[in-house]
Amino acid sequence: IKIKITNIDIPVAFASAFEGEIIRRGDMQVEFDGSRVDCAELVQTVDASEIEDHKITVVGPEADEMELGSKNSIAYVVKVAGKNMQPDFEPVIERKFHNYINCIEGVYHTGQRDMQRIRISKDAFNAGFRIKHIGEVLYASVKNEFDAVVDKCEVVIYTDPAECTRIRHEVAIPTFDKRDDRLKSLTDESVDVYYSCILCQAFSPSHVCVVTPERLGLCGAVSWLDAKATNELDPNGPCQVITKERPIDERIGEYEDVNEAVQKFSQGALQDVSLYSIMEKPMTSCGCFECICGIEPFSNGVVITNREYAGMTPLGMTFPELASMTGGGVQTPGFMGHGKHFIGSKKFMKAEGGIERIVWMPKELKETVAERVNATAKELYGIDNFTDMIGDETIATDPETLVAFLTEKNHPALSMEPMM
Ligand code: SF4
Ligand code: ZN
Numbered sequence: 001i002k003i004k005i006t007n008i009d010i011p012v013a014f015a016s017a018f019e020g021e022i023i024r025r026g027d028m029q030v031e032f033d034g035s036r037v038d039c040a041e042l043v044q045t046v047d048a049s050e051i052e053d054h055k056i057t058v059v060g061p062e063a064d065e066m067e068l069g070s071k072n073s074i075a076y077v078v079k080v081a082g083k084n085m086q087p088d089f090e091p092v093i094e095r096k097f098h099n100y101i102n103c104i105e106g107v108y109h110t111g112q113r114d115m116q117r118i119r120i121s122k123d124a125f126n127a128g129f130r131i132k133h134i135g136e137v138l139y140a141s142v143k144n145e146f147d148a149v150v151d152k153c154e155v156v157i158y159t160d161p162a163e164c165t166r167i168r169h170e171v172a173i174p175t176f177d178k179r180d181d182r183l184k185s186l187t188d189e190s191v192d193v194y195y196s197c198i199l200c201q202a203f204s205p206s207h208v209c210v211v212t213p214e215r216l217g218l219c220g221a222v223s224w225l226d227a228k229a230t231n232e233l234d235p236n237g238p239c240q241v242i243t244k245e246r247p248i249d250e251r252i253g254e255y256e257d258v259n260e261a262v263q264k265f266s267q268g269a270l271q272d273v274s275l276y277s278i279m280e281k282p283m284t285s286c287g288c289f290e291c292i293c294g295i296e297p298f299s300n301g302v303v304i305t306n307r308e309y310a311g312m313t314p315l316g317m318t319f320p321e322l323a324s325m326t327g328g329g330v331q332t333p334g335f336m337g338h339g340k341h342f343i344g345s346k347k348f349m350k351a352e353g354g355i356e357r358i359v360w361m362p363k364e365l366k367e368t369v370a371e372r373v374n375a376t377a378k379e380l381y382g383i384d385n386f387t388d389m390i391g392d393e394t395i396a397t398d399p400e401t402l403v404a405f406l407t408e409k410n411h412p413a414l415s416m417e418p419m420m
Contacts, residue, residue: 008140011128013105023108029125030066032074034115038164040075040172041097041116043090043142048081051154056135060160063120063130073164074118074131074157075172078138082151088229091179093146095221100141101134112221113176114168131157148233183223186213188275188347192244194258195227196265199238204286206269207329208262210242214347215275218283220290220339240265252277252351269329277351278302278336279419287327289337291365293349294322295420298399299406301359301413304343309362312397334420340365344372346380352419356381356412360402363392381412 008014032039066072080093094112101109106124110117120129135155142153158164188194190213197209197217209217213224222230222239230239246256253275262270266284274281278293285292291306294315305313305322312318326335342348343365348355355376361369370387377386389409396402406414 008136010104010133010136012107012124012133014103014137015105016099016103018105018107019099019102021102021105021108023106023119023121025069027121027123028119029068029122030063030120031069031071032116032118033071034111034113034117036071037073038075038114038161038168039073039116040077040114040164040168041094041112042076042167042172042175043078043080043093044171044175045085045087045090046079046081048152051079051081051152053152053154054139055154056132056139057154057156058132058135059156059158059163062132062159063125066159072159073161074159075164075167076134076138076155076157077167077171078142079154079156080142080146080150080152082149084149085151086149086229086232088225089146089149089233090175091223092226092229092233093142093150095226096141096145097138100137104129104133104137107134114172131159146233179225183213183225186224188212188214188253191224194242194244195224195231195239196242196261197222197227197230197239198265200286200288204284204327204329206266207284207286208265208270208273209286210258210262210273210275210283211239212275212347214345216339216341218285218289218337218339218342220341223341249274252280253347254281266329270331273331274351276347276349278349279333279352282331282333282336284329284331285326285337286329287323289323289326290340291338291343292319292322292326292335293338294326294335296359296399296402297418297420298403299359299411299413300416300418301357301406301411302349302419303360304358304365305362306340306365309365309393311362311393314360314391314397314399314402316398340369341372343369344376346376353413353416354380355386356383357416357419358390359406359411359413360391360396363394366390366392383412 106121108119195211211227216223227239242261243257248254259272293304296303377383389411391402
């Protein structure tokens with residue numbers, strides 16, 4: 001018999017009302033920061049005999065042994081067992097940690113994998129909230145939401161810095177790499193089905209993401225494998241199977257089956273979408289895209305900017321300005337929201353010539369995606385170090401300076417066909 005845990009045993013409130021809560025530096029007791037010290041959050045599938053249900057262990061100092069206002073390491077490993085559990089479900093469960101921890105009154109969480117950041121407020125600490133309570137929340141939430149696959153759950157939270165370093169580098173990162181590699185070997189052609197995702201319809205009622213192996217959801221958080229796992233976990237849930245048996249136009253990636261699915265899931269608001277074009281029937285955008293790509297007419301190319309970049313782009317618009325004209329679940333040819341990981345994909349605006357069209361990105365984004373983008377450019381066009389040809393804010397934020405730079409670098413977009 002499975003029992004729903006309705007009351008989580010922690011000294012502060014737990015409700016979705018606290019999700020948007022921000023904890024300022026001055027109100028914070030302690031923080032954990034994966035961008036500065038070793039942190040990780042991980043779900044591990046184990047054999048039922050290896051774990052004890054509801055056991056929560058803290059290895060290292062508790063919050064009351066940490067200095068007020070200090071930045072610390074944290075790594076939590078949520079071990080799960082169940083006869084229906086599959087390793088493919090691990091990232092889907094992990095992705096929910098952000099919501100779970102954010103629902104705690106006086107606790108804030110951002111990021112994922114080994115880049116999470118957590119703050120515990122002075123008020124929560126004074127009410128008795130400790131690190132072990134994060135374990136209680138993770139335990140209860142995972143057991144509640146994933147009861148179809150998780151029979152037993154045990155949480156180990158490491159705060160000892162040496163242990164956090166070990167967990168991050170020897171356990172977590174190899175696991176993340178293995179997951180990413182699995183996806184790398186999949187192509188859109190090698191699979192029989194794609195998946196829809198309508199999780200964002202709460203905010204963007206007609207928006208549908210079509211998730212393929214080479215095109216993840218625009219939020220960057222839903223890969224094809226994640227969508228597949230989400231569908232298996234909840235067959236009536238947000239991710240549905242889309243067949244791809246009736247292609248209409250391979251060049252732009254349009255299928256009759258995909259169009260029918262999009263019509264159905266958008267309640268008729270959307271008629272047809274392409275998977276690989278930003279000019280013809282582009283996919284819609286909700287509001288949570290990691291990046292926006294827009295055409296830059298002077299260079300025949302496209303500019304990409306990301307949420308973290310607050311500055312100006314050569315299109316004369318900032319990210320929020322571009323977002324206001326791209327979001328909302330409507331098709332806006334020439335502009336498209338997408339995930340960071342999509343930038344290095346061979347399917348990135350393939351219909352318009354692919355990543356060869358990219359003429360500008362914020363420096364930090366360019367550095368993040370450089371390895372994949374350069375590998376793709378080498379493979380598709382034989383270009384070495386393609387990112388050296390792409391402008392950034394240290395080179396230009398206006399079209400004239402950008403075009404001068406591109407001309408000097410002999411950027412391929414300049415000699416391509418105009419996009420409009
Ligand atoms: Fe799903 Fe992400 Fe698309 Fe939202 S943006 S519908 S969560 S894939
Ligand atoms: Zn969204």
